[in-house]
Amino acid sequence: MNNILELSHITKTYFLKNETINVLKGVDLEVKKGSFVVVFGPSGSGKSTLLNIVGSLDRPTGGSVLFDALELFSHDDNELSEIRNKKIGFVFQFHHLLAEFSCLENIALPALVNGISPKQTYEKALQLLEKLNMADKKNRLPSQLSGGERQRIAIARALINDPLLILADEPAGNLDEDNTNKLLELFVGLNAEGRTIILVTHSLDIAKVGTDVYNLKEGRLYAMR
Ligand SMILES: Nc1ncnc2c1ncn2[C@@H]1O[C@H](COP(=O)(O)OP(=O)(O)OP(=O)(O)O)[C@@H](O)[C@H]1O
Ligand SMILES: [Mg+2]
Numbered sequence: 001m002n003n004i005l006e007l008s009h010i011t012k013t014y015f016l017k018n019e020t021i022n023v024l025k026g027v028d029l030e031v032k033k034g035s036f037v038v039v040f041g042p043s044g045s046g047k048s049t050l051l052n053i054v055g056s057l058d059r060p061t062g063g064s065v066l067f068d069a070l071e072l073f074s075h076d077d078n079e080l081s082e083i084r085n086k087k088i089g090f091v092f093q094f095h096h097l098l099a100e101f102s103c104l105e106n107i108a109l110p111a112l113v114n115g116i117s118p119k120q121t122y123e124k125a126l127q128l129l130e131k132l133n134m135a136d137k138k139n140r141l142p143s144q145l146s147g148g149e150r151q152r153i154a155i156a157r158a159l160i161n162d163p164l165l166i167l168a169d170e171p172a173g174n175l176d177e178d179n180t181n182k183l184l185e186l187f188v189g190l191n192a193e194g195r196t197i198i199l200v201t202h203s204l205d206i207a208k209v210g211t212d213v214y215n216l217k218e219g220r221l222y223a224m225r
Contacts, residue, residue, distance in 0.1 A: 003066075004164055004196050005031035005054065010063035011219075012049050023049045024060070025219030031165075031198060031212075036191040038210030039200045040224065045216045047200035048093075048169055054198060055088050055167045056080045068164055085114055089158030091168040095150045097142040097157070104129065104138040107156045114161055121160070128156040132186070148179030155186060166190065168199040172206060184209050 012024040023046040031037050041047050052058040053065065056072055065072040068087060075083065084090075097106045107125040112118060129135045132152045142150055151171055158166055168187065172180040188209055191197050199210065207213050213225040 002032055003030050004033045004068060005029070005198075006064075006066040007054070008064045008066075010050070010053060010065065011061045012046070012053065012058075013061045022219060024053075027063070027216075027219070027221050029214070029221055031196065033196055034191070034194050035196060036187070036209065036211045037198045038207045038213045039198070039216050039221065040202070040204060040207040040213060041200070041216030042202055045202075046219060047202070047216055050216065051167050051169050051198065051200050054165075055090055056084050085110055086161055087164045089161070089163035089166045091151070091154050091158050091166065091171045093170040093173040095142070095154040097150060097153060099142055102139050102141060103134070103145070103153050106142065106153055107160055110157060111160045116161075125156070125160060128159055132156055146179075147174050148176075148182065151175065151179075151183055152186070155183075155190075159190075164196065166195055166197045168197065170201055171199065172201075172203075180206070 007027055007029040010024050010027040011022070014021040014023060027050060039047055039050065049058070053060050059073055098109070101109070104122065104125050107128060108121045111121040111124070126135060126138065129138050132155070134149060134152055137145065137149065142153065145153065172183050175183060184206065187197060187199065191211070201207060214221045215224050
C-alpha cells in the first residue's frame with residue numbers, strides 16, 4: 001500500500017458544560033509514504049486536535065484512522081502507547097524535553113523504553129546529535145540550550161526509534177527567522193531521505209515547504225497544493 005495514513009470522515013466534538021464545540025467536522029486525508037504534508041490554519045482551527053488524533057494521543061468522536069494498514073483506534077490504550085513509541089515521532093511546539101536529563105539522555109529515552117540496548121541507543125543518539133551539529137552539547141541540560149537547539153534535540157528524540165511517521169506541531173513556534181529556516185531545512189532534508197512528515201502551522205511561509213499542502217478551515221481540510 002502506498003498510503004501510510006488514511007483519515008476518513010474524522011470528527012471531534014468537545015462537550016463542555018454549556019457548550020458543544022465541533023472542532024473537526026469530517027476530515028478526509030491520505031498521506032502517501034515519503035510525502036511532506038503541511039496543514040495550514042489559523043489559531044483555534046483544530047490543527048493540534050487533528051495532529052493529536054493522528055498521533056493517537058486523543059481519540060476522535062467519529063471516523064476512522066488507518067495507520068500502517070491497521071485501524072488505529074481498534075487498539076486499547078496500552079497498544080496505542082506502544083504503537084506511538086515505535087512508529088510515530090512527535091515534535092511539539094514546546095519541545096517537552098525532560099529538564100533533569102541531558103540532551104543525550106532525552107534523545108535516548110524513547111529507545112530505552114522500547115527495550116533497545118543502552119549501548120546501541122547511546123551510539124545512535126550521538127550519531128543523531130552529530131548530524132544536527134550538536135555533539136559538543138550532548139551533556140547539557142535543556143535549560144542550557146537556545147530555543148532552536150532545544151527543537152533540534154526534540155527532532156533527534158523523534159527520530160531515535162526510526163518512526164514511520166514524524167508529526168510536528170508548530171515546531172518553529174518560538175524561533176526567530178534564522179532558526180526557523182534552519183529547522184525547516186532539517187525537515188526538508190529528512191523528507192528527502194524518505195521520511196514521511198506531517199507538520200501543522202499557522203504560517204503560510206512555513207506551509208510552502210510541504211509537498212502536499214492543506215488548509216484546515218471550519219473543521220474541514222482543503223487541498224492547497
Ligand atoms: N480539551 C478541550 N476541551 C474543549 N475545547 C477544546 C479542547 N482542546 C481544544 N479545544 C478547542 O478546540 C479548538 C481547536 O483547538 P486546537 O488546539 O486544535 O487549535 P489549533 O489550530 O492547534 O490552534 P493554535 O494554532 O493556537 O495552536 C479551539 O477552539 C479550542 O478552544
Ligand atoms: Mg495548536
